[in-house]
Amino acid sequence: MTALRLEGVACVRGGRDLFAGVDVALSAGEAAVVTGPNGVGKSSLIRIAAGLLAPSEGRVAREGRIALMTEHAALDGERPLAAAIGWWAGLDGRGDAVAGALDAVGLGSAGDVPVRWLSTGQRKRAALARVIASCADIWLLDEPANGLDTASVAVLEGIVARHRTGGGVALVATHLPIDLPGAVEVAL
Numbered sequence: 001m002t003a004l005r006l007e008g009v010a011c012v013r014g015g016r017d018l019f020a021g022v023d024v025a026l027s028a029g030e031a032a033v034v035t036g037p038n039g040v041g042k043s044s045l046i047r048i049a050a051g052l053l054a055p056s057e058g059r060v061a062r063e064g065r066i067a068l069m070t071e072h073a074a075l076d077g078e079r080p081l082a083a084a085i086g087w088w089a090g091l092d093g094r095g096d097a098v099a100g101a102l103d104a105v106g107l108g109s110a111g112d113v114p115v116r117w118l119s120t121g122q123r124k125r126a127a128l129a130r131v132i133a134s135c136a137d138i139w140l141l142d143e144p145a146n147g148l149d150t151a152s153v154a155v156l157e158g159i160v161a162r163h164r165t166g167g168g169v170a171l172v173a174t175h176l177p178i179d180l181p182g183a184v185e186v187a188l
């Protein structure tokens, strides 16, 4: 079964052709890394995969629930971290997954800290915890290593590896090196 399939996908934004003919097929346990220079359309491809942006050509098919991580943490800055993530996890019926997700990103002791107090790297790890707690099958990660130190990038790599081991798939746009063994490269 293919969890995520993009066939002949093209993107036009602001009247400009960004890319065309992009094919990606990810089955359980697989990952793809989207690379390319600034402005080429990596984030746009992630948004197309998420269904937030319509491709100008081609088709997208998803089998399973998706979790999207963009440059915005998408967490309520006024709420304590665990509650902010819990709000999202609750929508997925996975409030039970919050504590484990915070532990996985090294924020297990920061659950009562207001999101607005978090540092850049902590906020990025919090966004990743939100993705983990969703227990979604298809992870769409846009620049997940931005703002992370070397140790945190290694944590990110381990988390994506565990997700894949559990049968999940990941489409990851990045301009920073992230080690995802066996991942397909989609060079835009």
Ligand SMILES: Nc1ncnc2c1ncn2[C@@H]1O[C@H](COP(=O)(O)OP(=O)(O)OP(=O)(O)O)[C@@H](O)[C@H]1O
Pocket: 013, 014, 018, 036, 037, 038, 039, 040, 041, 042, 043, 044, 045, 175
């Ligand atoms: N809402 C929009 N309307 C029109 N053009 C847009 C819109 N959003 C983005 N673009 C343009 O689409 C192009 C691709 O943007 P995108 O963010 O997908 O690139 P990227 O490869 O992720 O870039 P970066 O590496 O800088 O993050 C850019 O030229 C950008 O200005």
